């Protein structure tokens with residue numbers, strides 16, 4: 001296990017965030033949510049970000065997605081050769097699917113927004129629905145399917161859009177423990193096949209070690225980059241990796257540094 005706070009990856013980064021700071025104006029003055037945060041993510045890399053509550057993880061992800069202004073610093077996502085592809089798609093913890101659209105229409109939504117014709121977008125949506133075992137539910141509406149199925153729909157909707165990078169903010173956070181494990185395994189399988197560039201925020205250290213090539217640990221507010229853990233577990237991975245001594249070592253190593261930040265974050269909130 002190595003811990004350091006720089007990236008030093010070969011080749012041009014797919015995502016470059018340099019010295020990013022975010023301050024929010026509040027009634028009591030400015031809150032610095034994120035301070036001098038830098039991160040490079042290589043093409044096809046799966047990077048997980050963990051840190052105590054309120055350390056600026058979601059703020060950073062929203063800035064990557066272009067949903068939040070940056071106070072200072074720069075963020076770049078390198079476009080691919082196809083200018084028609086979106087730079088990013090985001091999956092949030094809350095199922096951001098339209099209740100009035102059928103499952104297949106939800107999955108095809110991004111493609112429709114990009115002007116892709118009915119036949120092609122439905123073919124693509126069908127492909128993704130079949131891939132996660134939801135083919136039978138194409139014409140159902142969100143209120144007719146379970147929470148786990150809704151989150152599958154959110155995830156494949158993002159993938160159907162074929163973005164340059166996939167940004168995920170606690171995507172499995174609202175699910176029960178068993179459904180979560182099933183979706184973790186599904187995410188592993190899909191990622192092994194697509195090798196998308198992913199930035200993934202989670203509170204679960206198990207999830208971070210299971211899914212990530214690297215785990216970035218952030219400090220309590222203002223969020224800074226505290227340590228980086230290279231997860232050198234063999235791929236393809238499965239849930240069974242969690243039962244290995246090496247997995248336990250990674251987990252303990254991250255918790256060793258995270259625990260004091262969690263306490264500090266709780267003190268800050270009092």
Ligand SMILES: Nc1ncnc2c1ncn2[C@@H]1O[C@H](COP(=O)(O)OP(=O)(O)OP(=O)(O)O)[C@@H](O)[C@H]1O
Pocket residue numbers: 024025026031032033051052053054055056057058059060221
């Ligand atoms: N729109 C806003 N206006 C003012 N302060 C904000 C705003 N959004 C976030 N903050 C503050 O910025 C800090 C970072 O918030 P953020 O949601 O990014 O943290 P987080 O690490 O994702 O938290 P959690 O793990 O609990 O989801 C917090 O102190 C939060 O209260």
